[in-house]
């Protein structure tokens with residue numbers, strides 16, 4: 607009898623010890639292995655059935671007609687579920703010729719003036735602004751809007767899309783336009799997350815949620831043009847997401863990268879200079895298709911980028927959100943997005959293009 611009891615005691619002790627080891631392993635970054643272990647005991651996940659869900663992904667407008675039928679309530683809405691029931695998996699991305707903005711509008715009846723949306727039947731848990739730097743890419747913008755609106759609606763997020771259009775024809779400056787977008791979007795609403803989004807990148811998986819993480823997020827980690835993997839470890843280009851606090855901690859983005867290349871690497875360096883890490887979604891989720899195009903006129907490679915990058919750690923506090931000088935020329939609340947046209951000047955400052963007489967530049 608006694609020996610049977612002590613056998614049980616040993617068994618319980620061994621089991622206890624195993625649990626402690628598992629807990630320690632999971633703390634030390636072995637989550638994947640532990641998750642794998644626990645998965646053995648779980649039923650396999652069954653992918654959603656239906657004709658729209660096949661290997662090539664489903665239609666980006668699947669499911670959304672359900673929303674349009676729900677009358678918009680003003681108050682007393684319950685919170686949206688933590689995991690949206692509308693979210694699926696891979697999305698089928700093609701670029702049909704003949705698509706018009708009017709067609710995109712027609713397919714998104716719940717999007718209101720300025721490209722804003724909030725879920726009609728529940729209180730969103732997340733509020734995200736999408737910032738898109740832009741010049742001469744109307745064709746790409748149309749496709750991005752076609753895919754982004756239903757994608758975000760399915761995630762049950764409250765959102766608004768801002769297109770920051772660089773006026774005049776001096777060399778393009780992607781990062782400075784992002785600084786403009788940050789300030790102008792925050793002026794309108796207390797956004798909790800900002801997605802800085804290239805105009806030619808289309809998300810290919812519904813589970814790539816457009817919400818912020820505890821650290822700055824690099825979302826576009828698997829682009830088709832790089833064989834659906836990171837081109838290099840510190841890559842921070844394409845699509846990234848930061849909370850206002852994270853953005854300010856690294857003094858925003860640099861203002862003086864004129865032309866192609868390097869500004870995203872500078873931003874990546876700022877993340878660590880601001881004392882933060884880079885967070886990333888899973889490789890199978892952070893997938894993007896790039897709309898093919900040639901290098902734009904007015905966005906030639908920046909030959910100074912190597913020198914500038916070498917100095918980021920000395921310059922980031924003197925150049926960034928705190929020194930972004932620009933002049934908003936117009937703000938249009940269009941049906942699918944808010945269009946902010948801005949004079950960001952040249953590498954010599956605002957002067958050459960400053961509107962006269964006009965308002966003082968926004969600082």
Ligand code: BGN
Nearest residue numbers: 843867868869870871911912915
């Ligand atoms: C890198 C560019 C990035 C660009 C990626 C992907 C530079 C700086 C060189 C030190 N960086 O090489 O800006 O997003 O390629 O195309 O050119």
